[in-house]
Amino acid sequence: MQTLISSGADIVFNSLVLGGVFLIVAIGLNIIYGLSRVMNLAHGSLYALGAYFGFTIVGSGLNFFIALLIAPIVVGVFGLLLERVLIAPMRERPMIYTLILTYGLMFFLDGLIKYLWGNETRFIELPAFLNQTLTVGSISYPSYRLATLFGVAGIMGGLSLLLGKTKIGTTMRAASNIPEMVSVLGVNMKLVHMGGFVLGCVLAGLAGVLAGPLFTVYPIMGHEMLISSFVVIVIGGLGSLRGAVLAAFLIGAVQTLAEFFITDFAMVVVYMMMAVILVFMPRGLLGEGKFE
Amino acid sequence: MKRLFVVALCLLAATLLWTPRFADAEEPIKIGVIVPLSGIAAQGGVELRDGIEMAAKEKKTVLGRPIELIVEDTRVKPDVAVSKAEKLVYKDGCVALIGVFSSGVGLAIAKNIDKLNVPFLTTHVMTTEFYGLHPLVFRSGQLANDQTAVGNVKGILATPDLKNRKYYVLVHDYAWGHDGGERFVALAKENGIEVVNPDFDKAPIKTTDWSTYISKIKASGADGVYIVLITTVIPVFTKQADEFGLFENMRLVSAAAPGVTELEAGGKACYGIFGASCYSWDIDTPAANEWEKKYWEMYKAIPSDAAAHSYVGAMNLFNGIEKAGSTDPMKIADALRGISFDGPYGTVRISAKDNCMRNEAVLTETMAAPENPYGAKVYMKVLRTFTPEELGPPE
Numbered sequence: 001m002q003t004l005i006s007s008g009a010d011i012v013f014n015s016l017v018l019g020g021v022f023l024i025v026a027i028g029l030n031i032i033y034g035l036s037r038v039m040n041l042a043h044g045s046l047y048a049l050g051a052y053f054g055f056t057i058v059g060s061g062l063n064f065f066i067a068l069l070i071a072p073i074v075v076g077v078f079g080l081l082l083e084r085v086l087i088a089p090m091r092e093r094p095m096i097y098t099l100i101l102t103y104g105l106m107f108f109l110d111g112l113i114k115y116l117w118g119n120e121t122r123f124i125e126l127p128a129f130l131n132q133t134l135t136v137g138s139i140s141y142p143s144y145r146l147a148t149l150f151g152v153a154g155i156m157g158g159l160s161l162l163l164g165k166t167k168i169g170t171t172m173r174a175a176s177n178i179p180e181m182v183s184v185l186g187v188n189m190k191l192v193h194m195g196g197f198v199l200g201c202v203l204a205g206l207a208g209v210l211a212g213p214l215f216t217v218y219p220i221m222g223h224e225m226l227i228s229s230f231v232v233i234v235i236g237g238l239g240s241l242r243g244a245v246l247a248a249f250l251i252g253a254v255q256t257l258a259e260f261f262i263t264d265f266a267m268v269v270v271y272m273m274m275a276v277i278l279v280f281m282p283r284g285l286l287g288e289g290k291f292e
Numbered sequence: 293m294k295r296l297f298v299v300a301l302c303l304l305a306a307t308l309l310w311t312p313r314f315a316d317a318e319e320p321i322k323i324g325v326i327v328p329l330s331g332i333a334a335q336g337g338v339e340l341r342d343g344i345e346m347a348a349k350e351k352k353t354v355l356g357r358p359i360e361l362i363v364e365d366t367r368v369k370p371d372v373a374v375s376k377a378e379k380l381v382y383k384d385g386c387v388a389l390i391g392v393f394s395s396g397v398g399l400a401i402a403k404n405i406d407k408l409n410v411p412f413l414t415t416h417v418m419t420t421e422f423y424g425l426h427p428l429v430f431r432s433g434q435l436a437n438d439q440t441a442v443g444n445v446k447g448i449l450a451t452p453d454l455k456n457r458k459y460y461v462l463v464h465d466y467a468w469g470h471d472g473g474e475r476f477v478a479l480a481k482e483n484g485i486e487v488v489n490p491d492f493d494k495a496p497i498k499t500t501d502w503s504t505y506i507s508k509i510k511a512s513g514a515d516g517v518y519i520v521l522i523t524t525v526i527p528v529f530t531k532q533a534d535e536f537g538l539f540e541n542m543r544l545v546s547a548a549a550p551g552v553t554e555l556e557a558g559g560k561a562c563y564g565i566f567g568a569s570c571y572s573w574d575i576d577t578p579a580a581n582e583w584e585k586k587y588w589e590m591y592k593a594i595p596s597d598a599a600a601h602s603y604v605g606a607m608n609l610f611n612g613i614e615k616a617g618s619t620d621p622m623k624i625a626d627a628l629r630g631i632s633f634d635g636p637y638g639t640v641r642i643s644a645k646d647n648c649m650r651n652e653a654v655l656t657e658t659m660a661a662p663e664n665p666y667g668a669k670v671y672m673k674v675l676r677t678f679t680p681e682e683l684g685p686p687e
Contacts (some may be wrong), residue, residue, distance in 0.1 A: 003510075003511050003513075006510065006511070007507055007510070007511040010503070010504075010507035010510070010511075011504075011507065014501075014503040014504055014507065017503070018501055018503075110330075114330070114334075118335075119329075119330075119334035119335045119337075119338060120335050120553045120554070120557060121335070121524060121527065121528060121553075121554050121557055122557060123527075123531060123557050123558060123559070131535075133535065133536065133537040135537075140536070140537055141536070142535035142536055144535065145503070145535070214501065214532075215500040215501055215528075216500070216528045216531065218332075219330070219334070220330070220331060220332075221500065224498050224500060256503075256504050259504035259505070259508075260504050260507065260508055263493045263494065263495070263505075263508070264465070264493075264494050266496075267496060
């Protein structure tokens with residue numbers, strides 16, 4: 001019985017942690033797509049960049065929480081440069097241009113990471129209190145993983161406030177749904193696109209620092225995360241934030257359950273689910289997906 | 293005038309006949325080095341490359357010609373590796389191929405060896421399928437899965453803390469992992485070691501979150517874990533397992549030696565990993581110490597098993613070409629059968645029976661390192677040594 005409770009708790013928490021990390025990366029990807037119709041294939045590499053900045057900041061002796069604050073900002077600034085120099089000039093062209101551009105950017109960033117930090121797997125050191133296992137009855141779980149859940153909740157809460165309760169958020173939501181109307185109303189769309197891209201990059205960087213201590217840091221860590229994020233936004237509906245939340249936790253749960261019970265076919269189940277949803281619900285779980 | 297023309301013609305003919313021989317003597321012997329320099333095993337690939345490079349610098353010439361290494365990145369992908377092998381042979385004119393850090397990649401190249409028609413010597417491929425696979429295919433490097441399983445089972449039976457435990461088996465989902473899992477399960481059964489999941493778990497190579505596997509291990513009732521995971525991933529798994537408190541009552545035995553760089557990064561979470569392997573810098577022999585000193589001087593890196601394997605493999609290959617007295621593929625292959633080299637982990641001999649090496653090996657446990665010239669904090673302490681006959685397979 002104790003084993004059953006312990007395994008059940010593990011499955012629930014593992015699902016939430018995995019889904020939470022997927023969510024932060026996928027939301028960033030979704031915001032960029034929703035606001036500027038750029039499918040950013042370099043998003044996974046920006047996630048990796050965040051993790052490496054976090055590793056460097058912690059490695060220099062600063063606290064993990066400082067890394068959690070600074071690394072996403074650095075990735076955001078990097079994103080701003082990318083947007084101004086590379087993405088913005090391509091905006092008027094068909095989406096395939098930015099798709100190819102960001103695909104190339106992904107390899108450039110991977111190479112840059114390898115050049116700056118090497119091939120070795122890196123581990124982000126955590127403060128002692130996060131490096132423990134918490135035990136309640138027969139359930140024991142790593143404290144950092146639990147803290148990650150609070151972190152994800154905090155980020156989502158902050159994002160909800162930004163998008164739902166501020167003028168910037170209202171403009172962003174409107175620009176995502178009816179960009180032509182917002183433009184006619186005199187809103188500087190260049191600024192909206194730029195803001196959306198930077199916000200997406202900040203979220204990627206934040207997810208990288210959060211996930212670094214969970215999954216370790218290595219040059220191509222973003223590739224797998226990019227694929228998982230795509231699965232999330234396809235299932236949730238392209239550009240749909242509510243859909244992404246639902247899809248991220250659904251995938252986290254399905255992947256964790258499948259790994260536990262039918263280990264060898266876990267990923268097959270996840271991709272089968274995506275294929276079925278694509279066929280029967282092409283606009284995602286909530287029918288809010290946008291197509292170009 | 294006619295006489296002058298004949299003399300000029302003779303001089304020209306003599307020049308033409310002489311020049312290629314002269315050029316041939318100066319032309320380097322090209323060796324194709326196939327290693328992963330990107331992807332999951334990139335660090336291991338760098339160490340393999342460094343070991344081969346070190347051997348080439350030490351050997352300097354083969355058949356009186358300088359050695360030229362041409363390095364290609366496999367990205368640990370069999371299809372990429374095959375096209376790189378084709379490029380190395382057909383375009384660059386390499387007379388032999390060496391390296392490879394994956395059984396899947398090694399087998400893919402081996403399947404194309406008739407077409408490639410050059411000797412192919414692997415230094416980090418553990419699948420048992422390599423025994424007697426092809427007259428041109430050789431292994432001189434990391435222990436094969438059957439040898440590791442024998443070493444680990446002997447180690448488990450001889451170590452009180454490992455002996456009476458129930459083992460959970462977790463492997464990487466590809467040729468090597470499956471082979472390694474099957475070998476251990478079969479041998480464990482023969483020797484009365486209980487395995488709770490004889491069909492063992494197969495984790496995708498790209499797994500980064502091990503939490504579900506760790507939960508399964510916790511729920512299985514096992515108190516020992518046998519892993520067949522790519523060396524660079526071992527510290528990632530142990531770090532996560534440690535966070536879940538898995539090792540409070542459990543012991544870990546690994547089919548592959550963890551990479552030294554990753555051990556350092558993993559720190560204390562990497563203590564207590566048992567496993568049989570060819571090499572650890574704890575081996576204290578004059579040859580090992582001399583090699584480690586040279587390696588450190590060249591790369592300022594902790595001497596690793598991957599580098600030691602590839603160094604020895606390259607030395608066997610270079611000496612084989614020298615012994616063959618030619619770059620003819622079959623002559624080199626004939627020369628490689630039965631050849632041996634005394635290096636950092638004793639005498640490594642390529643069996644004339646099955647083209648795979650036989651050598652001494654060690655059982656190690658990872659723990660806090662004593663003071664050492666490399667500044668390493670974690671090391672693989674040698675617990676015991678196995679003779680080549682103990683590990684087999686019989687010849």
